Amino acid sequence: MTRLWLRVLFFGLVVPIGLARRWRRAPERPETMWLPVDGGGADAAPKTLGEAFAFYRRRRGLGFAAAAWLLLASRPLFRTRSAERLRRGERISPFIYDQF
Amino acid sequence: MKILGISAFYHDSAACLVEDGRIAAAAQEERFTRRKNDSSFPAHAVRYCLREGGLDDVRGVDCVAFYESPALRFERILATFADAAPRGFDAFARVAPLWAGEKLWMEDFIRRTLGYDGPVRFYEHHLSHAASAFFPSPFAEAAVLTLDGVGEWATGSFGVGRGSRVELRRELRYPHSLGLLYSAFTHHLGFEVNSGEYKVMGLAPYGEPRYAETILSRLVDLRADGSFTLETSAFDYTTGLAMTGPAFADVVGMPRREPDAPLEQRHMDLARSIQEVTNEIVLRMARYVRSETGLDSLCLAGGVALNCVANSRVLEERIFDRVWVQPAAGDAGGAVGAALLAWHHEHGAERAPDGRSDTMQGALLGPSFSDEEVRYFLESHRIPHGALDRDDLLAETAELLDRGAVVGWFQGRMEFGPRALGARSILGDARSAAMQSTLNLKIKFRESFRPFAPAVLEEQAAEWFEVDRPSPYMLFTAQVARDRTIATTPEEDALFGIDKLKVRRSEIPAVTHVDGSARLQTVARDVNPLFHDLLRAFADLTGCPVVINTSFNVRDEPIVCTPEDAFRCFMRTGMDYLVLGPFLLDKRAQVAASVAAPPHEAVEAGR
Numbered sequence: 001m002t003r004l005w006l007r008v009l010f011f012g013l014v015v016p017i018g019l020a021r022r023w024r025r026a027p028e029r030p031e032t033m034w035l036p037v038d039g040g041g042a043d044a045a046p047k048t049l050g051e052a053f054a055f056y057r058r059r060r061g062l063g064f065a066a067a068a069w070l071l072l073a074s075r076p077l078f079r080t081r082s083a084e085r086l087r088r089g090e091r092i093s094p095f096i097y098d099q100f
Numbered sequence: 101m102k103i104l105g106i107s108a109f110y111h112d113s114a115a116c117l118v119e120d121g122r123i124a125a126a127a128q129e130e131r132f133t134r135r136k137n138d139s140s141f142p143a144h145a146v147r148y149c150l151r152e153g154g155l156d157d158v159r160g161v162d163c164v165a166f167y168e169s170p171a172l173r174f175e176r177i178l179a180t181f182a183d184a185a186p187r188g189f190d191a192f193a194r195v196a197p198l199w200a201g202e203k204l205w206m207e208d209f210i211r212r213t214l215g216y217d218g219p220v221r222f223y224e225h226h227l228s229h230a231a232s233a234f235f236p237s238p239f240a241e242a243a244v245l246t247l248d249g250v251g252e253w254a255t256g257s258f259g260v261g262r263g264s265r266v267e268l269r270r271e272l273r274y275p276h277s278l279g280l281l282y283s284a285f286t287h288h289l290g291f292e293v294n295s296g297e298y299k300v301m302g303l304a305p306y307g308e309p310r311y312a313e314t315i316l317s318r319l320v321d322l323r324a325d326g327s328f329t330l331e332t333s334a335f336d337y338t339t340g341l342a343m344t345g346p347a348f349a350d351v352v353g354m355p356r357r358e359p360d361a362p363l364e365q366r367h368m369d370l371a372r373s374i375q376e377v378t379n380e381i382v383l384r385m386a387r388y389v390r391s392e393t394g395l396d397s398l399c400l401a402g403g404v405a406l407n408c409v410a411n412s413r414v415l416e417e418r419i420f421d422r423v424w425v426q427p428a429a430g431d432a433g434g435a436v437g438a439a440l441l442a443w444h445h446e447h448g449a450e451r452a453p454d455g456r457s458d459t460m461q462g463a464l465l466g467p468s469f470s471d472e473e474v475r476y477f478l479e480s481h482r483i484p485h486g487a488l489d490r491d492d493l494l495a496e497t498a499e500l501l502d503r504g505a506v507v508g509w510f511q512g513r514m515e516f517g518p519r520a521l522g523a524r525s526i527l528g529d530a531r532s533a534a535m536q537s538t539l540n541l542k543i544k545f546r547e548s549f550r551p552f553a554p555a556v557l558e559e560q561a562a563e564w565f566e567v568d569r570p571s572p573y574m575l576f577t578a579q580v581a582r583d584r585t586i587a588t589t590p591e592e593d594a595l596f597g598i599d600k601l602k603v604r605r606s607e608i609p610a611v612t613h614v615d616g617s618a619r620l621q622t623v624a625r626d627v628n629p630l631f632h633d634l635l636r637a638f639a640d641l642t643g644c645p646v647v648i649n650t651s652f653n654v655r656d657e658p659i660v661c662t663p664e665d666a667f668r669c670f671m672r673t674g675m676d677y678l679v680l681g682p683f684l685l686d687k688r689a690q691v692a693a694s695v696a697a698p699p700h701e702a703v704e705a706g707r
Contacts, residue, residue, distance in 0.1 A: 006193045011186065018182035033327035034270040034388075038253060044171040045207045045222050052204065055171055060179070068178060075200050082201025086109060086209075089140030092194050095342035097249045097283045097293050098110035098139065099274070100177055100195040 002077050013067035049073055102153055105439025107167040107431050111137045111294045114432035115145035117153045118439040121449050125152035126465040126516040128432045131661040137295055141213055148467055158214045165442040167434030168225035170206040172252035174199050180338055188339025223441045225251020232437030233401035234261030236459040237424040243393040248402035249279035258389045264444040264451045275338050276329050278381055279404050284335055285374040287343035289367055290357035301409055302550040304375035305615040306597050307368030312376045318351050326385030365597050382410040386419045396421040405429035408619050412577045427463040427573035428517030462627035464523055466514030469663055474681045477663045484689040487682055497679055498637035501529050505676040506543055510666045511630055519574045520651035522631030524659050528648040530554050535610035542674035546655040549598055554611035555649035557635045558622040564646055570622045577617045580606040608646050
């Protein structure tokens, strides 16, 4: 059930956002990859779904915020097991850097 | 004012307590849980820090500072999955529940886990690294460069530290990451990501940089200012569950080495190549940062700053007059940075650097055990031991080292960061040609190609190494002094790969790498008087102020924390003697006593 819901979220929301972003992206080779520091919301730690939605809408637009909101709203589905995985310090994969 | 800094949930979770601006305690969770690179919430480390600060519980803490911004990190993760879609569902299915369930709601998690209701502050990952590099440094103002795998979006950044402020100016962003590039090669060479990177660095001198051109033409598009883009289609890390795959193997022309497969010349060449590319990137960045900031001192942090070969290249090129590297440069150090940010940025507290010494206290920030506690441990488990006064202990240990014994050395506060610096160390005679393989195979149970680091009296370092400044944290390499080296024959010069290791290259062969370098620690008396005096006793006895100093652990285990951990490690390895505070343990006496009652079983029962 959980995996099915994740599949719906991934293919129903994340994939379309990615395709739309790809459409807009222009190929280029900048002279430098040193970019100005983002700083937008570095200290943000949302406490509610509404705060999270507003944060991502401001930074990434409505589609992204909606995908984030739906995923985060699924918290009750994941919460118990997530807490346990965090407590154990479970790694996503032993073959990858911990970037997730 | 007491501030608790926390880094957690990636690798190397840690906690730090800053008390009125002074780093009172810092420790990594792995040392308590005995799980290498433990990423779980650092509950044990927090408890230790509170105890060290004289607090019964977390209610005495004025502020908790977390080392990164969960909201920005989650944004990057979701955007990355979107970019790579429709690939990446398996990784998404593992990652998304963790974020939705707990990780995004970090403030709530911290409050629930600690039972804390005071203020919680969040700082960007690279700002925490930058703060960990600048605030404890000896400098009043300095350029700051941070490089690691990735934090939120940034994979590297630079800025300026001035007085009690540190500000970042520019950053590199995911997926273009020097840390991830190095980790991809670490994975492809059959070592574990997040912990095997220093093995790649140790392997590099055996090879030739045959693949450097390939890396720079097909994997890394390097700009003049050191910034770069990675050819992400060649890597698997953005959405896969491994760093590299078939596309990467095609580029470098070899499949991933299986972890237990023999190391071949091509693996050494690949290690050398990525090290050369890393050096080049770091040098270009350092030059750019110097020109952008106009400052003559540099502070470094982030996991890449543990690459002492690249650090040393920055020094050798004289890009900056002075370079200081945070000893816990990886994510553990983020706990220190976050706590110091809260102290200086939120509370406006001033710094008073003296321009000479840092405030990391030799990185000796972890738990210590009194002589009485050690005695109780030994006696309650009926472990045979002798008690010596300070002078006798130093003389006896120096003599044992001179006789070729391997000695476990457990004294005072545990080190914070990945290096053993004379508090939880295994020591040996650096003059012995056989010591490197003895230590590697009988004590550390690890690959025989890896060199050991020397600890040397700071005041005599220049007599033995080509060095003109202290290196207290083993974060720089130096060549063994010319008049201490031994000329090699043409036959020896013609050797390849691991065979190079058999050649005696200096008066201290056990710490001399095949390229004549050593990853040295200079020991100053005002930082670690007991360890300094041991080196002095050894120098008085032998004329050599250098010993092997390697971490007190075996392969794949964290460095020992308690006397019990130390004793357990001592009994499981071929170590000859163990010095626990003022007590000396002889392995032969333990073996004799264990016939009646095996001490390690007694320890097990006493846990």
